[in-house]
Amino acid sequence: MLNTTLPPMRPELVVCPNSACGASGRIGVHSTKERRYRCHTCGKTFAETSGTPHFGLKHPLWVVGVVLALLACGCPVPAVVFAFGLDERTVADWQSKAGQHAKTVQQQLVCQGAVDVGQVQADELYTKTQAGPLWIATAMTVFSRLWLWGAIGWKRDGALLEPVIEQVRAAAQPHQPILFAVDGFRAYVTSILKVFRDPLHSGKVGRPRLLVWEDLQIVQVVKHRVGRRLVRIERRLVHGSLACAEAIMQATQVDLGCINTAYIERLNATLRTWMPALVRRTRTPSGRRGQLEAALFWTGCVYNFCHVHATLAGTPAMAADLTDHVWSVDELIRYRC
Numbered sequence: 299m300l301n302t303t304l305p306p307m308r309p310e311l312v313v314c315p316n317s318a319c320g321a322s323g324r325i326g327v328h329s330t331k332e333r334r335y336r337c338h339t340c341g342k343t344f345a346e347t348s349g350t351p352h353f354g355l356k357h358p359l360w361v362v363g364v365v366l367a368l369l370a371c372g373c374p375v376p377a378v379v380f381a382f383g384l385d386e387r388t389v390a391d392w393q394s395k396a397g398q399h400a401k402t403v404q405q406q407l408v409c410q411g412a413v414d415v416g417q418v419q420a421d422e423l424y425t426k427t428q429a430g431p432l433w434i435a436t437a438m439t440v441f442s443r444l445w446l447w448g449a450i451g452w453k454r455d456g457a458l459l460e461p462v463i464e465q466v467r468a469a470a471q472p473h474q475p476i477l478f479a480v481d482g483f484r485a486y487v488t489s490i491l492k493v494f495r496d497p498l499h500s501g502k503v504g505r506p507r508l509l510v511w512e513d514l515q516i517v518q519v520v521k522h523r524v525g526r527r528l529v530r531i532e533r534r535l536v537h538g539s540l541a542c543a544e545a546i547m548q549a550t551q552v553d554l555g556c557i558n559t560a561y562i563e564r565l566n567a568t569l570r571t572w573m574p575a576l577v578r579r580t581r582t583p584s585g586r587r588g589q590l591e592a593a594l595f596w597t598g599c600v601y602n603f604c605h606v607h608a609t610l611a612g613t614p615a616m617a618a619d620l621t622d623h624v625w626s627v628d629e630l631i632r633y634r635c
């Protein structure tokens with residue numbers, strides 16, 4: 299039988315809807331029967347349906363939380379619409395807002411120059427849409443399995459990769475040794491060398507020379523196939539030193555072997571199963587690119603902060619020392635940027 303008991307009221311998750319107040323602390327339960335809260339800052343009481351921070355005023359926060367948890371794990375929007383009797387536009391709106399929020403969380407917690415990124419793997423995946431193939435570029439750090447950033451574009455080119463590489467740099471500790479393991483796509487090398495460089499101030503007038511980050515290694519992992527059969531994996535050091543590249547690889551991977559792109563390929567496979575828009579070749583007109591980006595950031599951020607990784611005994615964000623506990627989806631939603 300269906301459990302129809304309402305979940306407990308959670309005053310700690312609620313923001314005061316009084317626009318002159320907006321307090322997020324000092325809120326208590328006013329009545330469990332009427333499901334109303336009281337704000338101790340302004341003294342007003344309000345219904346639980348109006349205490350939702352970013353997600354409209356018509357639905358209780360717990361519904362928003364459950365829906366967003368389902369969306370993060372790839373539950374299709376029509377299933378959510380059917381199960382909760384929601385309007386499709388409402389669900390799309392929550393997903394957009396969650397995606398925007400997740401992007402800000404990534405920017406404020408991940409891309410702040412504090413992550414020991416060590417080995418970075420970057421890769422692209424594509425999905426067919428009615429408007430043509432859509433490319434998704436992603437990057438992660440191997441040691442903590444932290445997803446760093448993603449970008450979506452109609453073309454597989456430098457413009458797709460560069461914002462991702464820029465955020466990798468933003469996340470990395472200044473001038474730490476880094477190994478990039480990428481596929482044979484030439485634009486990676488160009489983008490990485492463009493982003494990872496600094497002006498050398500010589501004291502002379504004019505534009506300073508730009509110097510590439512000193513301890514930077516780029517290894518291309520190129521898979522040669524005959525038909526679908528993989529016949530040979532070629533590894534090319536295109537920048538830096540092989541000895542440094544090997545040392546970083548050994549320090550960041552548990553299962554050793556050769557430098558590879560297996561970690562990002564596995565993460566992208568996970569993203570594929572968690573983002574149904576990628577898997578199902580349904581209508582994705584150009585206007586849906588933003589929705590797909592929202593889905594990517596929401597899924598990526600939930601993966602970083604809420605999902606316990608089997609081999610890490612914690613979340614990627616914990617392994618990267620960005621937090622000390624597993625976040626609930628509610629906590630992620632209410633995180634104040």
Ligand SMILES: [Zn+2]
Binds near residue numbers: 315320337340341
């Ligand atoms: Zn208030």
